[in-house]
Amino acid sequence: MKKGLLIIISGPSGVGKGTVRKYFMDDDSLRLTYSISMTTRKPRQGERDGVDYIFTTREKFEEAIAEGELLEWAEFVGNYYGTPLTQVEKLREEGKNVLLEIEVQGADQVRKKCPDALSIFIIPPSMEELEKRIRGRRSEPEEIVQQRLAKAENEMKMVSNYKYIVCNEDPQLAAELISSIIKRHMYVEENV
Numbered sequence: 001m002k003k004g005l006l007i008i009i010s011g012p013s014g015v016g017k018g019t020v021r022k023y024f025m026d027d028d029s030l031r032l033t034y035s036i037s038m039t040t041r042k043p044r045q046g047e048r049d050g051v052d053y054i055f056t057t058r059e060k061f062e063e064a065i066a067e068g069e070l071l072e073w074a075e076f077v078g079n080y081y082g083t084p085l086t087q088v089e090k091l092r093e094e095g096k097n098v099l100l101e102i103e104v105q106g107a108d109q110v111r112k113k114c115p116d117a118l119s120i121f122i123i124p125p126s127m128e129e130l131e132k133r134i135r136g137r138r139s140e141p142e143e144i145v146q147q148r149l150a151k152a153e154n155e156m157k158m159v160s161n162y163k164y165i166v167c168n169e170d171p172q173l174a175a176e177l178i179s180s181i182i183k184r185h186m187y188v189e190e191n192v
């Protein structure tokens with residue numbers, strides 16, 4: 001059996017990565033599995049431990065780093081985020097295409113370790129619209145919103161490190177574009 005693809009999706013916080021993902025994630029023909037990240041951030045309303053994230057403490061996260069248990073990790077606006085290594089490798093060996101939804105520093109680390117990873121960057125129609133989306137979520141105090149917006153300006157400068165750029169104006173259209181990118185790469189992998 002062919003090893004599954006490793007797919008990186010990045011884009012500034014609030015651009016709609018999670019929203020777009022929900023439109024294509026359940027398409028069986030894509031054989032996708034979402035890699036659940038570890039984070040030290042507190043859960044937002046409605047987020048579930050082990051589903052949206054593995055919520056943990058700074059101490060446990062630092063232990064995971066020291067033990068080499070993470071494929072990549074980064075600090076983002078005061079919290080740690082990282083991808084547990086074991087599940088990614090196991091799922092790829094089973095032929096599943098593993099989707100990582102991660103920020104740009106983590107994506108750099110993954111590209112170095114797995115140069116064949118497929119990388120997609122989602123951009124907003126404008127920075128004004130991005131701000132509206134972050135604020136519309138009403139999940140963070142103003143100070144954190146400002147930090148996320150400042151981070152977004154820097155993340156947008158990293159777009160040229162990605163193989164594909166998809167604009168999320170309409171989430172369904174963005175999802176269709178991402179699906180077709182993944183299908184094309186599956187086809188290429190299966191025919192080499």
Ligand SMILES: Nc1ncnc2c1ncn2[C@@H]1O[C@H](COP(=O)(O)OP(=O)(O)OP(=O)(O)O)[C@@H](O)[C@H]1O
Nearest residue numbers: 013014015016017018019133136137168169170171
């Ligand atoms: N195309 C769109 N048009 C309008 N609103 C959108 C669109 N896509 C997403 N949103 C809204 O923007 C907000 C942020 O979306 P979402 O949480 O999916 O972003 P994200 O990129 O996953 O954020 P983070 O990386 O911070 O977790 C949500 O309120 C969502 O409903």
Ligand SMILES: Nc1nc2c(ncn2[C@@H]2O[C@H](COP(=O)(O)O)[C@@H](O)[C@H]2O)c(=O)[nH]1
Nearest residue numbers: 013037073074076081082083101102103106
């Ligand atoms: N490097 C990593 N970045 C990750 C991971 N999981 C999520 N993220 C990214 O962090 C920011 C903030 O997320 P939020 O849920 O607090 O809004 C966002 O860009 C995520 O994509 C990870 O495992 N590694």
